[in-house]
Amino acid sequence: MANSVNTNIGAMVALKNLNSVSDSLSSTQKRISTGLNVADAYDDGASYAVAEGIRSDVKAIGAVNERLAVGKGMIDVAVKAGENISKSLQDVRVVLTKLSDEALNATDRANYNAQYTTLKEDIDNFIKDAKYNGVNLIDSTTGQKIISNVDGGNIEVKAKDLKTDVLDKLTAVTNATEAAALIADGAGVDDAMTELGTGMNQLAADSRRVTNQIGFNNAIADATNTGLGAIVDADLAKESARLQSLQVKQQLSSQALSIANQSPQSLLGLFR
């Protein structure tokens, strides 16, 4: 301190006050610049440690939710494939009904048989194509364990082998009797539809569990987080979201910062 105010008591008091004002000002600045109540250990050691803990908890919850979102993708893709397979199975039943007619002439039989083969190929393709993030939940019985909370708990998403349980039930037909056998109650097509239904029900149940877990994690993150909870609109309607996205565009345009400014790789490394 270069200024000599030693002899002036009034000036000393004023300076002391000034220093304390500027201290609190700089701590306010720290709060503003970081968006946190406690920016570093100098503010308040104990609170800082707690704040750091919360911050890492919220980050961990975010990481878990990303894994769950991938899991949800796997399930949704499998469910969509299942719906397409279900439609094909209905067509299969129609074609087999025609094929079970003893009076069918040879040309028609050949045509319907070709249709039957095509439908089976479609189903095969639906099964093979049901991959998300390298995982297929309907081509084997190998399920997926998806981490569901920060304590390492997980949700096991069950897989069903629809090739064995559905496609392989549709055996080749050479005559009307074999076709009729496939559409009999509890046999062939019927059995395949039941198995498909079982698989889809399981996927739907797992899907609900994953969605609920994500919602639960979000609630924890929001509750633990100090800042934003109150100004986030949890029930924003689609139309309002459209309007707000225009405002967001404007505001983002005037910013130099990126979304992931603290940890760019977490966003940019997303689809490796």
Add this chain to the structure above:
Amino acid sequence: MNTNLKAYKQAAMMKTDYRSQEANLFKRVTFGLIEGKANPDGIGLVRAASDNRLLWQTVVNLLRDDQNRLPAPLRAQIISIGQTVIREIDENATGKLDVDFLIDINTQMIEGLAAQGEAPPMAAGPQSERRGA
């Protein structure tokens, strides 16, 4: 998707500013949605929607972090929008997905991110603090 991603990574390496990389990421995912829209019953659309959900889930997580330096009202607004997007996908991914809604929102994000913001505040942060001299 892998060839697309390679292209993205190459593009990402050429550009160093994160905003345009983030805009590119949104573009890739949005392109998937546009492609998927052409065949609404196909599995491609479900995959694209799932990618979009993962993207938005990550965006929401990043903005929820109190260390994020974007202004709080903007963060809250993007989180609110992100939750609406995620909800739409959660509820309709395998059914009547409002793809146009998802594409619209992403387009605004792409345009916002692609715009040149103000010069990066190089001297901002702790250095600007001056304690009582």
